[in-house]
Amino acid sequence: MYxxxxxxxxxxxxxxDYETLAKMGCVGMSEPAFWAGFDRGSVxxxxxxFRQLTDFEMKRAAQYGxxxxxxxxxNAKEAENVELSREIIAMIPExxxxxxxxxxxxxxxxxxxxxxxxxxxxxxxxxxxxQQQILIHTPHLEDKYQGTRMILDMLCGDARLDRSRVLVDHxxxxxxxxxxxxxxxxxxxxxxxxxxxxxxxxxxIEMYGPDRLLVNSAGDWGPSKPTxxxxxxxxxxxxxxxxSLIRKIVYENPLTFFRQSQNFQFTxxxxxxxxxxxx
Amino acid sequence: MxxxxxxxxxxxxxxxxxRAKVLQLAASFxxxxxxxxxxxxxxxxxQLAQAIQLLQSERxxxxxxxxxxxxxxxxxxxxxELGVDQHV
Numbered sequence: 001m002y003x004x005x006x007x008x009x010x011x012x013x014x015x016x017d018y019e020t021l022a023k024m025g026c027v028g029m030s031e032p033a034f035w036a037g038f039d040r041g042s043v044x045x046x047x048x049x050f051r052q053l054t055d056f057e058m059k060r061a062a063q064y065g066x067x068x069x070x071x072x073x074x075n076a077k078e079a080e081n082v083e084l085s086r087e088i089i090a091m092i093p094e095x096x097x098x099x100x101x102x103x104x105x106x107x108x109x110x111x112x113x114x115x116x117x118x119x120x121x122x123x124x125x126x127x128x129x130x131q132q133q134i135l136i137h138t139p140h141l142e143d144k145y146q147g148t149r150m151i152l153d154m155l156c157g158d159a160r161l162d163r164s165r166v167l168v169d170h171x172x173x174x175x176x177x178x179x180x181x182x183x184x185x186x187x188x189x190x191x192x193x194x195x196x197x198x199x200x201x202x203x204x205i206e207m208y209g210p211d212r213l214l215v216n217s218a219g220d221w222g223p224s225k226p227t228x229x230x231x232x233x234x235x236x237x238x239x240x241x242x243x244s245l246i247r248k249i250v251y252e253n254p255l256t257f258f259r260q261s262q263n264f265q266f267t268x269x270x271x272x273x274x275x276x277x278x279x
Numbered sequence: 280m281x282x283x284x285x286x287x288x289x290x291x292x293x294x295x296x297x298r299a300k301v302l303q304l305a306a307s308f309x310x311x312x313x314x315x316x317x318x319x320x321x322x323x324x325x326q327l328a329q330a331i332q333l334l335q336s337e338r339x340x341x342x343x344x345x346x347x348x349x350x351x352x353x354x355x356x357x358x359x360e361l362g363v364d365q366h367v
Contacts, residue, residue, distance in 0.1 A: 117363045124367075172346060173346050174347050
């Protein structure tokens with residue numbers, strides 16, 4: 001089955017991982033900008049990172065038939081540095097017209113502080129001003145519920161925002177309902193210790209239905225599994241769910257959400273295969 | 280949407296995994312008991328005790344409620360408390 005991983009940090013992965021993902025049916029992915037494991041010191045570090053996301057990773061993925069898209073921002077952890085954050089937010093528009101840029105993300109909260117909230121709102125303003133979609137990181141563990149509610153407050157506090165163009169990621173049992181009820185898309189991140197397992201993600205699909213729900217691997221530099229989406233597919237099959245339902249969650253839903261971005265020009269692999277060969 | 284599996288099928292499929300998880304928890308508590316030092320009064324132990332107690336309840340949203348036991352509270356007045364204005 002073809003699938004699309006809507007949240008995976010391929011800058012942290014080897015080229016072997018691209019090959020493995022392609023063999024397992026991955027035909028597209030989107031990669032939000034995130035924390036590198038250390039705080040970067042200047043706006044130029046981010047400019048180079050954005051070049052990597054908008055150029056190098058797209059080419060590396062294409063070698064395996066995977067269409068790569070990306071989102072740009074300064075992540076919540078480094079947003080504690082307000083001065084640096086504002087320099088980066090001012091620089092982001094340079095990249096917004098590049099062909100694989102889908103929007104602003106993953107913005108969000110980490111420890112639910114004042115500075116993180118201020119920079120979240122400034123990212124929102126950037127997205128609204130430039131008609132960009134938004135991908136949102138919600139905090140981990142004990143901070144998740146509080147941070148998710150704060151994020152929803154900020155999103156719902158701005159009437160200009162089109163909620164159908166916002167994806168709130170890393171939802172779990174105690175946050176998914178709040179996100180869906182408010183009209184946003186929700187992403188479940190399949191991650192070994194924190195976040196969600198394939199079985200719990202399947203439980204949430206059974207409880208809330210498949211509409212506006214996505215699953216992703218987040219595959220990053222921490223303990224994570226880039227092939228987690230196929231694990232979810234297997235779990236759904238073992239429970240007896242229809243192939244059409246599984247396909248909706250791992251392929252059609254991501255395409256429906258991403259097609260709202262002006263830069264999303266995804267060509268399905270079956271269409272690519274039928275294209276006449278030139279020469 | 281309901282689960283496609285019957286309750287007996289779920290139990291057949293997951294019994295050994297559930298048994299292993301309970302054993303792992305029991306062994307962790309034994310390890311805590313054997314270790315030097317004291318953790319009485321640590322709020323994390325209270326959270327664990329609350330969560331384990333909740334597993335015995337009949338409520339249908341045990342996973343969500345366990346999550347809430349391990350979550351910081353949300354204050355609807357957070358903007359005033361942090362001094363955050365919606366408008367940038």
